[in-house]
Amino acid sequence: MHQFEKYEDLPTRGAHALEQFSFDGSLFLAFANYNGDLNAYSTDSFIYKVNNSTNKFSLFQTIDTTGGRDFEYFTIADKHYLAIANRHSGSTSQLNSHIYVWNGNQFVFLQNILTIGATSFTFFKILPQMFLAVTNTDSTNSAIYHWKDNQFEKFQDLATAKARASTAFVIHNNTFIVFANYKSSQEGYSVKSPVFKWSGGSFVQFQSLQTYGAFDVKSFKTNDDRFIVFANHYDGSSFNIDSFIYKWDGSKFVLFQSIPTRGARAWWPFVMCGQTFLGVANNNEDGQGTNTQSTVYNAPEAQFVQYQEISTHGANDITTFEYKGHTYLAIANAINNGKRNINSVVYNWI
Numbered sequence: 001m002h003q004f005e006k007y008e009d010l011p012t013r014g015a016h017a018l019e020q021f022s023f024d025g026s027l028f029l030a031f032a033n034y035n036g037d038l039n040a041y042s043t044d045s046f047i048y049k050v051n052n053s054t055n056k057f058s059l060f061q062t063i064d065t066t067g068g069r070d071f072e073y074f075t076i077a078d079k080h081y082l083a084i085a086n087r088h089s090g091s092t093s094q095l096n097s098h099i100y101v102w103n104g105n106q107f108v109f110l111q112n113i114l115t116i117g118a119t120s121f122t123f124f125k126i127l128p129q130m131f132l133a134v135t136n137t138d139s140t141n142s143a144i145y146h147w148k149d150n151q152f153e154k155f156q157d158l159a160t161a162k163a164r165a166s167t168a169f170v171i172h173n174n175t176f177i178v179f180a181n182y183k184s185s186q187e188g189y190s191v192k193s194p195v196f197k198w199s200g201g202s203f204v205q206f207q208s209l210q211t212y213g214a215f216d217v218k219s220f221k222t223n224d225d226r227f228i229v230f231a232n233h234y235d236g237s238s239f240n241i242d243s244f245i246y247k248w249d250g251s252k253f254v255l256f257q258s259i260p261t262r263g264a265r266a267w268w269p270f271v272m273c274g275q276t277f278l279g280v281a282n283n284n285e286d287g288q289g290t291n292t293q294s295t296v297y298n299a300p301e302a303q304f305v306q307y308q309e310i311s312t313h314g315a316n317d318i319t320t321f322e323y324k325g326h327t328y329l330a331i332a333n334a335i336n337n338g339k340r341n342i343n344s345v346v347y348n349w350i
């Protein structure tokens with residue numbers, strides 16, 4: 001059976017997110033380091049770059065972060081940008097998150113965005129406008145910014161409940177953005193996550209979907225069907241709970257499948273060998289600390305079924321990328337036996 005096998009270890013420090021991107025013939029992996037063993041939340045985040053001679057990653061650039069929780073790569077008018085979410089300093093979560101721009105040699109600072117416990121950025125377009133959503137997990141609102149005069153300006157606040165992530169997509173020329181809510185004062189961890197729809201001038205709430213301590217949401221298409229998948233992390237008593245896949249039925253999202261997960265932190269949908277796969281980063285298993293199995297699922301028929309388990313250490317994020325005709329999978333590991341300065345791992349498809 002074809003499967004992913006370990007290819008390379010990459011040192012990280014309590015990694016919470018990773019972002020893969022390529023331009024000008026170079027391939028990069030950026031890890032948002034949340035907290036290290038020595039400098040706690042004041043630890044740099046890392047950008048790795050592939051050496052095209054050795055086919056291995058080497059450290060390319062360090063980025064000053066404060067409880068780094070996310071990287072978002074995007075382009076505007078042929079320029080390359082990185083948005084970096086700063087979550088917490090150890091004493092406050094009201095911090096500047098940053099926008100960086102590529103200057104031809106490295107990423108350099110461009111703009112501050114005041115955030116409150118920022119955990120993710122999502123870039124999307126509703127032409128001719130460019131938008132950037134930020135989840136402010138320590139605020140009652142997440143925010144949408146739009147690109148104006150070569151910087152981002154606040155466009156709209158959206159009511160969320162300790163939101164951890166968002167995803168934006170288009171169905172029949174209608175733009176939606178969905179937020180993964182973690183916990184609310186009224187519902188606790190049994191919190192519904194909101195779907196917003198573009199009305200032509202702003203976003204309005206369209207639907208709410210049941211989740212449990214959701215940490216992530218991703219959207220994907222299989223054939224002509226649109227799905228969204230939530231990483232349900234915790235229900236108030238257990239990490240061993242189901243995560244949910246919802247399917248668009250033509251007018252709204254309906255529950256399609258429940259998948260057992262172990263403190264799920266992130267999903268990553270990808271297509272390989274003509275099939276749709278889903279990778280989940282499982283962070284915690286009841287009674288097992290942070291050493292648990294993350295899982296790759298595929299859908300040979302209607303439902304997703306387990307394909308491969310991978311040993312991880314407090315896994316927080318997962319992604320795939322193509323390089324020289326091969327598929328690779330990367331996982332951000334956060335903690336092992338109390339240590340946060342540990343390796344995240346790249347796997348290749350064998």
